[in-house]
Structure formats: structure tokens, C-alpha cells
């Protein structure tokens with residue numbers, strides 16, 4: 490499987506939260522749990538896989554609600570930040586695993602009630618093999634009828650209106666960090682290539698302490714495309730809506746999808762002459 494370039498490195502991981510201080514992780518968990526409650530008769534999930542857990546800011550709300558959390562990420566450095574954040578949950582500790590979500594297998598072959606990939610984590614699966622492998626594998630980690638949630642970039646908006654250059658600053662541990670994002674389209678992957686260039690300066694912002702860069706290739710989806718993909722891999726799509734913004738599905742920047750693992754995979758059978766099998770394809 491194609492792997493992305495080394496991202497969320499030892500340099501970026503400790504700075505990550507500084508750039509997303511305004512992100513309302515509690516509100517995002519409330520959206521997920523409301524969806525789960527709506528379709529699972531008011532219940533909370535007993536167990537949830539936080540796919541691409543990052544620094545653990547969603548996981549901490551899940552753990553606080555008493556949910557068993559399987560925390561997976563490909564970046565050892567992001568996991569190390571998450572471990573520090575979540576260490577206080579000693580009676581309900583998260584179960585960490587470091588590796589690609591495409592091939593994740595839960596400890597003890599456990600099956601979870603739900604899996605969630607927040608903040609466009611699915612977009613990091615840019616090759617057809619990794620995305621298809623992910624969906625095929627996901628079902629194996631969920632109980633029958635288990636649920637899947639993700640939020641992703643909406644290609645309908647991203648392709649037309651992405652910002653080619655952005656600058657953002659953050660104060661982290663007394664340092665002033667500037668992040669310049671240079672974005673271009675990689676059409677053959679339905680993806681945007683974002684080069685992040687970091688400059689870390691002393692607290693007065695006068696002296697440069699270090700610089701580094703990372704290039705992220707992140708895929709966008711259209712709502713119909715992701716719904717089709719989920720359906721083809723054995724999920725019934727229950728909701729597909731703008732995520733965290735007042736907009737329409739056609740025009741939003743991010744949308745979320747909530748789906749349930751179907752009892753059986755649909756098999757596609759092509760009709761052959763003299764056969765009674767029917768074709769399910771157009």
C-alpha cells in the first residue's frame with residue numbers, strides 16, 4: 490500500500506494543538522453521540538474506535554462519558570501526545586495501537602460498537618488500495634450493525650475555492666510558531682497537496698529557533714461519492730450532512746457521514762447467457 494510522506498512528525502506533533510485551539514472537540518463529540526443515540530435507540534456506544542486519534546482531544550470526551558476507546562494512529566509522535574493527555578483515565582484507559590488504520594485489528598479481536606475518523610483523517614488514504622482496504626477492514630472491527638462516522642473535505646467546494654496560501658500563528662510553550670500552508674491540486678488523486686512550512690521563533694518573535702516542513706496529500710470527496718463507497722463496502726448510509734457549519738451539502742467545506750454496517754455484503758452478479766442470475770450493475 491502506498492504510504493503518505495512522513496507527516497505529523499516529532500516536530501509538528503507537539504505543536505499541533507496550538508494550531509487548533511479554536512476547534513470545538515466537545516461539540517463534535519456531541520454531534521457523533523447524538524447521531525448514535527438517534528439510530529441506536531438512545532444508547533451510548535459501549536466501545537468506540539477513534540481512528541487517527543491524533544492528540545486525543547476527541548478521545549478525552551469519550552472516555553469521560555465512560556466509553557471504552559480504542560485509539561489508533563499512524564504517527565507515534567501524535568500518540569505520545571495523546572498518551573500524556575489521556576493518562577488521567579486510569580479506571581477506563583484507552584487501548585492504543587500505532588499503525589495504519591487500513592490494517593487495524595483490535596486487541597483480542599474485539600468488535601466495537603462504533604468507529605470514528607474525525608478531522609478529514611480519511612483524506613489521508615489517497616490511494617485506491619488504501620481507501621478500499623480501509624473500508625473492507627473496518628467491518629471486521631465492528632460488531633454486526635456497528636456504526637461508522639467520519640468528517641471529510643467536500644470536493645465540490647475545495648476544488649473551486651481552496652486558498653493557495655495561508656499563514657497561521659500559534660503560541661506554544663512560550664514560542665511563537667508561524668505556519669505557512671502552500672496548497673495546490675493533485676487532480677489524479679482527487680487530493681490537495683499542502684506544504685506546511687514552520688518557523689519557530691523565540692518568545693519575542695525576533696530570533697528563529699528552528700524551521701521545518703511537511704507535505705500532506707489529503708483527498709477530498711463528494712457526498713455522493715463517499716456514500717457510494719460506503720454502500721459498496723457493506724454500510725448503509727444513515728446521514729450525510731454539512732459538518733460544523735451552516736450551509737448546504739452542495740456548498741459546505743466539510744461534511745460528515747454516519748453509516749451502519751449492513752448484515753450482509755451485497756454481491757454483484759453479472760448475468761450470463763442461459764443463467765438465471767440477475768445483474769445488479771447498470
Ligand SMILES: C[S@@+](CC[C@H](N)C(=O)[O-])C[C@H]1O[C@@H](n2cnc3c(N)ncnc32)[C@H](O)[C@@H]1O
Pocket residue numbers: 493496497540541542543544546547561562563564567588589590591606607608609610613614
Ligand atoms: C488532521 S489529523 C486529525 C487528528 C484527530 N482525529 C483530530 O481530530 O484532531 C490527521 C491524523 O491522521 C493520522 N493518520 C494519517 N494517516 C493515517 C493512517 N493511514 N492510519 C492511521 N492514522 C493516520 C495522522 O497521524 C494524524 O494524527
